[in-house]
Amino acid sequence: MLGKRITIGVAAVAGAFALAACSSAAAAPRPAAAAPAAAKTPRCTTADLSLSLGKPAEKSDAPGQFDVPLTYKNVSNHTCGLYGVPGVDLVGPDDPTFGPVYHLPRVDNGVKYNEVTPGMTATATITVLTPAEGGKSWTPTKLNTIPPGQTRALTADWPSDLPVLRQDAATHPGTYVNGILADPS
Structure with missing residues (x-):
């Protein structure tokens, strides 16, 4: 019986200490986590940006596949954040199977955060697979892109000599x- 009373007494004391520790921890103010500097910089809006497409370059490790730089320039008078993967639609002739718009899938392989100062740029790359020789050819006429976190699009002319293999259902x-990468300053 004495052993049972000691066990209960020890449990009661341990419980009291645990309760006291919890209540003092709850009452003690916790230091606020410092917000990263990036969180203070607003995202670039569509109105902050201009768009240009660079010259297509064939990939050395993948014949028939090209990289096309999709470059956003900050045309505002303030620094803004540009990161993530933009939405991209290629628009061209009406394909009998898929229609006139090819919604490109996104690969999130860019930088986690990127600040773009006025006049500077950031680039996402569009990787394009061209049709095999003699294969069905579809050449877009323009590109519409929505910067990450935005709802309005920017438009650029598609290179007239770069056909795209439509793989909408692949x-x-x-x-x-x-994803968007930071361009060197």
Whole structure:
């Protein structure tokens, strides 16, 4: 009986200490986590940006696949954040199977955060698979892109000599848009 009373007494004391520790921890103010500097910089809006497409370059490790730089320039008078993967639609002739718009899949392989000062740029790359020789050809006329976190699009003319293999229903298509990377200052 004495052993049972000691066990209960020890449990009661331990419980009291635990309760006291919890209540004092709850009452003690916790230091606020410092917000990263990036969180203070607003995202770039569509109105903050201009758009240009660079010259397509064939990938050395994948014949028939090209990279097209999709470059956003901060035309505002303030620094803004540009990161993530933009939405990209290629628009061209009406394909009998898929229609006139090819919604490109996104690959999130860009930088986690990127501040773009006025006049500077950031680039996402569009990887394009061209049709095999003699294959069905579809050449877009323009590109519409929505910067990450925005709802309004920017438009650019598509290079007239760069056909795209339409793979709208493919699980792993050869044409897609990559995440935004910081351009060197």
